[in-house]
Amino acid sequence: MIEVENLSKTYSGFRAVQGISFHVNKGEIVGFLGPNGAGKSTTMKVLAGYLPPTDGKISIAGFDVVNDSIEVRKRIGYMPENVPLYTDMRVNEFLRFRAELKKVGRRKIKERVETVKELCSLKDVENKIIGTLSKGYRQRVGLADAMVHDPDLLILDEPTIGLDPNQIRAVRDLIKDLGKHHTILLSTHILSEVELTCNRVLVINRGKIEASDTPANLTKLVRGGGSILLEVKAPATEITSRIEALTNVEDVEISPSADGDWTVAKVFSKPGVDVREEIYNVVRQNNWSLRELSRVKATLEEAFVELTQD
Ligand SMILES: Nc1ncnc2c1ncn2[C@@H]1O[C@H](COP(=O)(O)OP(=O)(O)O)[C@@H](O)[C@H]1O
Ligand SMILES: [Mg+2]
Structure with missing residues (x-):
C-alpha cells in the first residue's frame, strides 16, 4: 500500500x-x-x-x-x-x-x-x-x-x-x-x-x-528479551560476585530495596536461557533469605530507549 x-x-x-x-x-x-x-x-x-x-x-x-x-x-x-x-x-x-x-x-x-x-x-x-x-x-x-x-x-x-x-x-x-x-x-x-x-x-x-x-520481536532484541528480578537479604557485593559467576549470566544490576535490608538484583542472562533455577541454587547454597524471584519481560519502552538513545 x-x-x-x-x-x-x-x-x-x-x-x-x-x-x-x-x-x-x-x-x-x-x-x-x-x-x-x-x-x-x-x-x-x-x-x-x-x-x-x-x-x-x-x-x-x-x-x-x-x-x-x-x-x-x-x-x-x-x-x-x-x-x-x-x-x-x-x-x-x-x-x-x-x-x-x-x-x-x-x-x-x-x-x-x-x-x-x-x-x-x-x-x-x-x-x-x-x-x-x-x-x-x-x-x-x-x-x-x-x-x-x-x-x-x-x-x-x-x-x-x-x-x-x-x-x-x-x-x-x-x-x-x-x-x-x-x-x-x-x-x-x-x-x-x-x-x-x-x-x-x-x-x-x-x-x-x-x-x-513486530512489537514482540522488538522487545526480544532488548538484552535477551528480559531479565530476572531477584530480591534477597545479602550484601550487594556478594550477590554480584556469586550470580555473575554463573556462565549463563551476562550482567547483574544491584539496587537497595525501598524498605531497608533487602537488596534487589536485576539479572540479565544469555538470550533464550532461563537462569531462575541456577539463581535459586545460589540463593540456597548461600542461605540468603529470598522474597522474590521472577521473570520480567522487556517492554517496548525499553526497546524504544535502546534503539533511540545514543
Ligand atoms: N518547517 C520546518 N522548517 C525547518 N525545520 C523543520 C520544519 N519542520 C520540522 N523541522 C525539523 O525537522 C526535524 C523533524 O521534525 P518532525 O518531522 O516534526 O519530527 P517529529 O514529528 O518526529 O517530532 C526536527 O528537527 C524539526 O525541528
Ligand atoms: Mg511530529
Whole structure:
C-alpha cells in the first residue's frame, strides 16, 4: 500500500529525513515511533502529499505521490498532528464542507457524513460548534474528517496526543476497529497503545529508520528479551560476585530495596536461557533469605530507549 524508497526531506539545508526506505502492506496497522524531532511528521506530510520530497520515490496504492497526487489524495485520509479545524463551524457543517472539498459525489455526501459520525461517535455533538468541544471530541472530528472520503489508507499523526486515559482508550479502540477495513500508519508516544493495536512498528531516529518489526520481536532484541528480578537479604557485593559467576549470566544490576535490608538484583542472562533455577541454587547454597524471584519481560519502552538513545 505504501512504498517508500530512499526518501529525504531537507528544510533549508537541514536533513530532517535522511534517505529512508520502508513499506506498509495492505491491511497492516503500523506504528511509527521515534523521539521528538526524529522526522515522523515530516515523513507523514510527504506521504500525504502536503510536502514535496527533496529526494526519493513514494508510491501509494501504486500511484506516485508527486506525479499522481490527485489519485493519491483520494486514497489517503490524513490527520495532521495539530488538527486544523474550523472552530466556528458546527460538526455537521464542517464534515459536509470537507466532503465537498474532497470531491465526494453530491449524492454520497450525506451518507458519508452520517457514516463517519457514527464511526467516530459524534452523533451527540453533530450540531455543536467545534470550538466548544472537548479535546477528545475535536480529535474525533479530525478523524472523521480524515475518513469522510472513504480512503483505504489512514495516516494519523499522534491521534491521541493531549487526551486523557479514557479518551485514549476510546480512540485506540476506534483505531483498532478501523484497522479491520483500512491500512493505518500512526505515530504516537504511547507505547502500550502500540503494543495493543499495531502489527508492526517502524522506529525512526534522527531521520533514519532504526527498526521495523513486530512489537514482540522488538522487545526480544532488548538484552535477551528480559531479565530476572531477584530480591534477597545479602550484601550487594556478594550477590554480584556469586550470580555473575554463573556462565549463563551476562550482567547483574544491584539496587537497595525501598524498605531497608533487602537488596534487589536485576539479572540479565544469555538470550533464550532461563537462569531462575541456577539463581535459586545460589540463593540456597548461600542461605540468603529470598522474597522474590521472577521473570520480567522487556517492554517496548525499553526497546524504544535502546534503539533511540545514543
Ligand atoms: N518547517 C520546518 N522548517 C525547518 N525545520 C523543520 C520544519 N519542520 C520540522 N523541522 C525539523 O525537522 C526535524 C523533524 O521534525 P518532525 O518531522 O516534526 O519530527 P517529529 O514529528 O518526529 O517530532 C526536527 O528537527 C524539526 O525541528
Ligand atoms: Mg511530529
